[in-house]
Amino acid sequence: MRSYRMSARAESAERTGERILDAMLERFAESPYERIRLDDVAADAEVTVQTVIRRFGGKSGLMVAVVERELARIVEARELVADPGPAAVLAALVQHYERYGSLILKMYAEASLVPGLPELAIRGRAYHVDWCRRVFADRLPADEPVRARRLAQVVAVCDATTWRILRADGGLAPSEVELALAELLDAVLDPVPDRP
Template sequence: MNKRPYRMTARADEALRTGDRIIDAMLQRYGALPYDRIRLEDVAADAQVTAQTVLRRFGSKAGLTVAMAERELGRIAAARGSVAGAGCAATMASLAEHYEKYGALILKMYSEVRVVPGLAELAVRGREYHVRWCADAFDLASAGDGPTRERRLAQVVAVCDARTWAILRLESKLSAAQTGLALHEMLAPLVTDG
């Protein structure tokens, strides 16, 4: 019996785990520090690998940052997809909970698009996803004629935006529950199942 495929699979699995550890370490650093103060040596130490391993795997600090943002965007899409069609109140409560976890990261990513090569393109993809999610989650395909539908979608996108969450939660210092309720109250008049 040939044991080589097993070793290759085990090696591939270990490479995936190593990549995830590196991305997790970058996520921790990225959440705590400005991008220009993050050192690959520190990320590597946190992930228990060498800086050379990080560079071999991701090419650069910018490459690692984009890989981290791509992974988290996939997680965001999965979490948001799980509440589609749950009704306005449940969807907005879930969105507020989602922003408790990802809001600061999303806002930071948008603020650093000019600093990190490749991040601007990812931010555009994230924004396009957000608009599609809003249209689908609140069934805006049937929201009147063309201009009315476009205006309604723009309103829903604005209410559901991380910046709106930040105004309510961070600037106005509402609790997480009150933020979810405020988002629901703002959105309810705009959707059919308010």
């Protein structure tokens, strides 16, 4: 009976933590970090400010926790692409940016305001470079100096900034963004190898 109460309490605490993180994420999506007040986040999550502070240590700790959670979700979503073919990869990437692109760019722009966030931004960028290297490994040239240059080009093409330029500035629909990215990548990568 006691372990049931403990697990119910732990589950309740977990749900409360998720509500707080969701409330902070929603506020961050709508407002500059400096204008977000813990009172508002707590009210949105239906908890007290003291609960937020006790759980996350304050506004910067809460923001770091949000970014850590979302980075883990981003990694999981990117790694789940079952078909490693170029079309499926680009469709998943554009879908990912449709959900997270604006938040990623906002986080990079405001990272210097939050202790601990610049390090997470570096981790996120390192993951993006590694993802590009792995996903397009069979289309990168063998010659190392050329390979390094082409990988840098791939990273730039697959960046959230490129998505924003195509989507917001260019006014392209998601399917058109996929096509534009494919055309840009085809210009710098080796042809798709034949599959057995």
